[in-house]
Amino acid sequence: MKRNREFLKQHRWQLGLFTVLLVIVFFAFHDAFLYTQTIGKVTHTETAISGNATNYNTDNDAQKETLYEQKLTIRILNGVHKGEQIKVKSSYAYSQIDSEKYSRGDRVFLEIKGEKQISSAIVNGVKRDQYAVLLTAALVFAILCIAGKKGARALVSLLLNIGIFICSIFLYEKGADLLKMSYALVGIFTVLTVLIVDGPNKRSFAAIVSTLLTTFLAVEVFYLALHFGGEIDYASLDYVTGGQDLETIFLAGICLTSLGAVMDVSISIAAGLNEVVEKNPEVKLRELLSSGREIGHDITGTMINVLFFTYMCGLLPVLIIKLKNSIQLLTIVRLQIPFEIARFLLGGISILLAIPVSIVITTVALKLRRKGAEA
Amino acid sequence: MILILAVLFFLLILLIGGERGAMSFIALCGNVVALAFAVLLITAGFPPLLITAVLAAAIHAITLVYQNGRNIKTFAAVISSGIMTLVLFLFVLLLSNRMHLSGLNEIDQQGDFPVYYSFHIHINMAQVAVSMIIIGLLGAVMDTSVAVASALYEVHRHSPSLKKKELFASGIVIGKDILATTLNTLYFAYIGESMMLLLYLQKYHYSFVSMMNSKAFLQEFTCIIVSAIGCMLIIPISAAVSAEMFEKKRVPEEQKKAVRQKIRQLSENLTDEYRKQADASIAEQLLELPEYQAANVVFCFASMPGEIDTSAIFADAFRRGKKVGVPKCISRGIMEVYEIKSLEDLEESGPYHIREPKGQSDGKSLEESGLILPEEIDFAVVPCVSCSGDGKRLGHGGGYYDRYLEKTRAYKAAVCRSKEMCADIPVDEHDLLMDVVISEKI
Structure with a gap:
């Protein structure tokens, strides 16, 4: 008993946070009343095989997959029909690429016909927002519980960055120049993030300058490669809407993409070298450079892998669908995903460039300061 | 592209x-x-x-x-x-x-x-x-x-x-x-x-x-x-x-303690005569090593009472005009190496009362202070409590040498009297292997 009470006392704010988040998640799971669309909850499913389908893009005749039909019992959660039960038919294919297999507990959007009495209804999409809330709550809880105040600071910086990014998307829609805006964004993000992470001091100053310089260099590399290597076919970029300057959008994406990684490298090197100088103010230039290289090595290997997996994971479904439609892996790599590859390579190049750039900048900044102190 | x-x-x-x-x-x-x-x-x-x-x-x-x-x-x-x-x-x-x-x-x-x-x-x-x-x-x-x-x-x-x-x-x-x-x-x-x-x-x-x-x-x-x-x-x-x-x-730390205790008891019973003879023989062999003779920068410890006498090694290195470095404790577990021109440059200091290079770092530039970087060292004479014939070394337990020598490319020679050697030295991850262990010829 006593132990329990002590535990409660020690972890009071964690428990409080947990309760608050739990309430929010619970609310998100019961927010159907906020929607104007009709939402229902699947309470019962009956699944039966309804036939076969073949993949027409392959020579292999054995490539058949089963089609299923589901009879769903759905309880309506909002609107005038709240509480009513309806039966809806739905079908899906084994692969579930453009069809969904429903199970008990799923919340779905319904399209209902008929005035007072429901004459017919179809399922029109899955309601997913409650899971978005659940995931976010889990992340917030993990960050705050593990890192306390520092975690709170990281969260604030993240929220600020997200806010600024959303604002800029609205500005873009109002007709702001995307290229100028993304340069401005890079500047704002860098200054804000570094200052929040590290506070205003000479280290952060060096880190900010090196990040900006590296990003600038990476953009130049992109233009150089474009100049000598020719245009790429932007049509294979995802989510093209027409009327967009695709080259600019791609470039803006590149600037932002590796920004976090470049900042990470710059901050680590600036902090590390500063530490070396503080411990031994008479350290030789040569040794300072080799320390910088050492720190750089330690982080780049894994950092490049972070970028690699982050970019490549999203390609998986598309890759598999295309492969299964008798397109060769090499063809796909050559013609259909050049952007992901170019983006990854440019990200890697930025990370690598960040090492010498931040070593030089930090060294210069530290030397200048020392000279200033002597004068 | x-x-x-x-x-x-x-x-x-x-x-x-x-x-x-x-x-x-x-x-x-x-x-x-x-x-x-x-x-x-x-x-x-x-x-x-x-x-x-x-x-x-x-x-x-x-x-x-x-x-x-x-x-x-x-x-x-x-x-x-x-x-x-x-x-x-x-x-x-x-x-x-x-x-x-x-x-x-x-x-x-x-x-x-x-x-x-x-x-x-x-x-x-x-x-x-x-x-x-x-x-x-x-x-x-x-x-x-x-x-x-x-x-x-x-x-x-x-x-x-x-x-x-x-x-x-x-x-x-x-x-x-x-x-x-x-x-x-x-x-x-x-x-x-x-x-x-x-x-x-x-x-x-x-x-x-x-x-x-x-x-x-x-x-x-x-x-x-x-x-x-x-x-x-x-x-x-x-x-x-x-x-x-x-x-x-x-876990090996416990075993190391036991071995250290055993060896210390052993060395207390050694006669001064045996020590003198052994130390002289060790120094003589060390000075004949081709790695030593080829080295430009030599690192050597200044011996404490009970440790192997290194004064003959110092004398030879000065005579041949080699750059000689001696360790100095900087903080717990960390040491640096400074150049000395003669044994006069040493003074007793630090928590262990080891003879160390005199206070160098205050206000002088790097060249003046005589700091030797780990990469510069060609040959290192390393003390030990005990060693095994295959190069496992047992130090005093501060980890100074293991940590420092890891950064060097130097040829590492440990010196140990044969009566203080031990066949079974417990080692863990960060213990460095010596390139050679020198003990007296019987």
């Missing part, structure tokens, strides 16, 4: 990273091949979840074990990252079916996909969705777990007496320091990737609510959030696993 970028990337990684850059590059290529292979296997009809599990293991081996070498740090990182991946695997498995993230999203379904491609491919895309999320988080989780494990290892090395609980606590502190930048790296990586999608959603006036319910947005969103959750949870896991493993490794 891709080719130019690839060549540039390759050149940069070699130029800036050197040998280790080449290793990172090979590891990256290994990961590319592993991923491509996994995709082909899934396409061939193998169960996606099983392939993902195997792929995750392969990626761990390539990225962590190959890149960082087989040592206790790496194993701690692999174990913790493996646990984390497994836990998230189950979590995502539960979640992704509920969230209906499989296959193509609404936007892709409207494009030219359905025109050109058949969707009846007989592959469980719900499982592929799980693979997608897991592969996405691997990089970040491995990164954090390595960072925590290797930083914690440094802590453990500098203060080996720390208990499991204290190690865990300092692991958490380390984790807090890297957390903000890790989150930022993830955030920007995904923002850059999903910018096109966000612009698309904006252009077609998706409301916030419809965005939060769309498959397109939630596929990305789930990837980033699950990765971030992984990066957070790996901190305590990695701290706990590392603390546990490093503390287990500490």
